[in-house]
Amino acid sequence: MKNLIYIIALACLVGCGGNNQFEEIENCSKKEIRFNSLDVEKLLVPDFPTSTIGFSVLQGDAIYFGDQNQREVFEYIPERDSVRKVLGYGRGPREIDTGIDAMTYNGDELCIVSDIVISKYKMDSTGWFNRSSQFVAWIKRSDDGDMAERPDTYTKLYPKLRCREHNDTVYVSIAGNHPLFNPFIPGYFDKARLIKGIPLQKQSKEFIFGQFSPQMKEQKGRYSFFMFDFDTDAEGDIYVTGELDSLIYKYDHTFRAVQCWGYAGEDMNFGEHKWLSESAFKQDSHDERHKAHYRKIKCIDNYIFRSYVKSLTAECDGLQIYDGKTLIADVEVPKGLNVIGKIGDWYYSELVSDEPSMKMWVYRFRIK
Numbered sequence: 241m242k243n244l245i246y247i248i249a250l251a252c253l254v255g256c257g258g259n260n261q262f263e264e265i266e267n268c269s270k271k272e273i274r275f276n277s278l279d280v281e282k283l284l285v286p287d288f289p290t291s292t293i294g295f296s297v298l299q300g301d302a303i304y305f306g307d308q309n310q311r312e313v314f315e316y317i318p319e320r321d322s323v324r325k326v327l328g329y330g331r332g333p334r335e336i337d338t339g340i341d342a343m344t345y346n347g348d349e350l351c352i353v354s355d356i357v358i359s360k361y362k363m364d365s366t367g368w369f370n371r372s373s374q375f376v377a378w379i380k381r382s383d384d385g386d387m388a389e390r391p392d393t394y395t396k397l398y399p400k401l402r403c404r405e406h407n408d409t410v411y412v413s414i415a416g417n418h419p420l421f422n423p424f425i426p427g428y429f430d431k432a433r434l435i436k437g438i439p440l441q442k443q444s445k446e447f448i449f450g451q452f453s454p455q456m457k458e459q460k461g462r463y464s465f466f467m468f469d470f471d472t473d474a475e476g477d478i479y480v481t482g483e484l485d486s487l488i489y490k491y492d493h494t495f496r497a498v499q500c501w502g503y504a505g506e507d508m509n510f511g512e513h514k515w516l517s518e519s520a521f522k523q524d525s526h527d528e529r530h531k532a533h534y535r536k537i538k539c540i541d542n543y544i545f546r547s548y549v550k551s552l553t554a555e556c557d558g559l560q561i562y563d564g565k566t567l568i569a570d571v572e573v574p575k576g577l578n579v580i581g582k583i584g585d586w587y588y589s590e591l592v593s594d595e596p597s598m599k600m601w602v603y604r605f606r607i608k
Contacts, residue, residue, distance in 0.1 A: 261497045262454055267487075269501040270566040278559070278571050278605045285316055285591065285600040288323040292600055296590035298581025299345040303602065305591050306343040306352065311336050313343075313350070313368075316591070318583065318602065326368050327361065333369050341396055342412065346405040353396070353403045358410055358438065374440060387421040388431035391446040400467040406476040408440045413470060414448065423466050429457045434468060434480065437495070449495035450478075455485040465513070465533050473539045481546055483533040484510070488546065488562075501565040502546075505558045506572075508532040509551035536578040540587070543607070545579040561607070577603045 291309035298304075303316045304326070313327035313336070331337045338354035345351070349371065350361040362371045387393045394414035402413045414436045416422040423429070434450030456466070465483040472478050478491040487502040509532050534548045535557075544562040557577060561569040576592040589603040 261451070262500075265489075265497050266499050267501060268499050268565040269487075269503065271503060272563075272566050272568055273570070274568045275608070276569070276571060278569075278573065278607075280573060280577070280603050280605045282574070283318055283321075283602050283604060285602065286321060286323050287599075288314055288325075290314065290598075290600070292593035292595060292598060294340065294591075295343045296580055297343055297345045297350075298583070298588055299350075301583050303580070303588060303591065304343070304345070304350065305600075306340040308340050311338075311340055313340075313352075316602075318586075318588070318604070334367055335370075342401045342403040344403050344405055344410075351403065351405050351410060353401075353410065353412060358440070360440075372440075374438075374442070376438060387416070387418055388433065389448070391436055391448050393418050393421055394433065394436060394448065397467060400469065402469055402471075404470070404472045404478075406472050410438045410440065411470070411472065411478065412436050412438065413468065415467075429466070435470060435478070447495075450480060450491065451497075453482055453485050453487065453489060453500075455487065456482040465528070469534075469536045471537050471539045479537055479539060479544065481534050481537045483535075485534070488537065488544065499565070501562070503560070503567050503570070505532075505534065505548040505550065505560060506570050507550050507554065508548065508558070509554075512552055538579045538581075540579070540582050545587075547573070547578045574603060 290305070290307050294308040295306045296303055301317055301319060303318070305314045305316060307314065311329040312325055314323055315326045316323045328335050336352065338357050338359065340352055340354065342353040343350065348362060352359045352361065356375060357373050358376055359373045360371045361368050393416055395417035397413040397415045400413065404411045413434065416428060416432055421428060429452045432452060433448035435448065437447045437449070439446070468480055468482045470478055470480045476493050480489045480491065486504040487500045489497050490499045492498045512531050514528065530549065531552045532549055534546060536547050538545045542564055546560045548558045550556070550558055556572040557575050559571055559573045559577060560567060577589045579587055580590045581588055585606050586604045587607065591600045591602055593600045
C-alpha cells in the first residue's frame with residue numbers, strides 16, 4: 241500500500257509541473273499578535289572536546305550534537321548540565337565509520353546522513369549501536385531524459401542541508417549538481433525539485449518533489465539565497481520556507497503543495513542584497529549569508545517557529561511564531577537562535593558556538 245502511495249504521488253508530481261500547483265493553493269495567512277517579546281535564557285554548555293561545527297537535534301530530555309569535523313555525537317542534558325560522548329569515530333558497532341552531513345531523530349532512533357550511507361542508531365542497555373545502514377548513490381551523471389525529474393541529478397543541498405524521517409522514509413534537501421542542470425543554468429529555478437525522499441525499504445524507489453515558489457523564482461540571480469529549509473509534522477506533512485519568501489508552503493502526504501501562509505519578518509533589509517554572477521557568488525557568498533533572509537523552520541505540536549536574519553548590521557535576529565497558520569508573535573531574539581525542540585515547557589535552540597573561545601551554549605524560553 242505504501243509503495244502504491246509513492247507511485248501515485250510521483251505520477252502527480254510529473255503531471256503537475258510548472259506553476260499550476262502554486263496558482264491553485266490557498267493562502268491561509270492570519271495574524272493575531274499575542275505577545276511582543278520573549279524572556280530568553282542563555283545556558284552555557286560544559287566544555288567538551290568538539291570542533292563546534294555540526295548539527296543539533298532534540299529528543300526526550302537531551303540535545304544531541306553531531307560534530308561534523310570529528311564525526312562524533314555528544315549528548316547534552318540541560319537539566320543535569322552534563323555532556324558525554326555517545327558515538328565515536330571508528331568501524332565498531334557503536335561507532336560512526338562515515339561522515340555526518342545531516343542528522344535527525346525519529347522515535348527512539350538517531351538517523352545520520354553521510355556522503356554514501358544513511359545509518360540508523362538505537363540505544364540499548366549498554367549504549368548506542370548501529371541498527372542498520374543503507375547505501376545511497378547521489379550522482380550518476382546521466383544525460384538521459386528530463387534531468388529535472390531524475391533523482392540522481394541532485395545532490396545534498398550545501399551548506400543548508402536538512403534531513404527528516406517519517407514512516408521509514410528519509411527526506412533530504414537537494415540541489416542540482418549536473419553540468420547541464422544546476423542553479424547557474426538558465427531555467428533551473430523553473431524546473432528544479434527541492435526534496436528527495438529515500439525509502440528505507442530497498443524495494444521502494446527514491447523520488448523527488450517540491451518546486452521553487454513564484455517569489456523564489458523571481459530571485460534567480462541572487463545565488464546566495466536560492467536555498468530553503470523544511471520540517472515535517474507528526475502526520476508527515478512537510479513545511480517549506482524559502483530564504484527570500486515570506487510565505488510558508490505546506491506539502492501533504494501526496495507531496496503536493498496545498499496551502500501557504502506567512503508574513504514578512506520585522507525590519508528585514510532586503511535592499512542590501514547583491515545580484516551576483518557565478519564567479520562573484522563563489523567569492524562573496526560567505527559575507528552575503530549574513531544579510532537578510534529566512535533561516536530555519538521548526539514544527540512543534542501546533543506551533544511553527546521560523547527564524548530569520550534582519551540585516552548585515554542588526555544586533556539581533558528575528559523569530560516568528562505561528563499557531564497553526566496564525567502569526568501570534570514576531571520577536572527579537574539573540575543571534576543564532578534556531579528552535580529545535582521542547583523539554584517540559586521550555587523551547588530550546590540548537591547549540592550556538594563562538595569559535596575563538598570554543599564555547600557553546602543554548603537558548604531557551606517559554607510561551608506563556
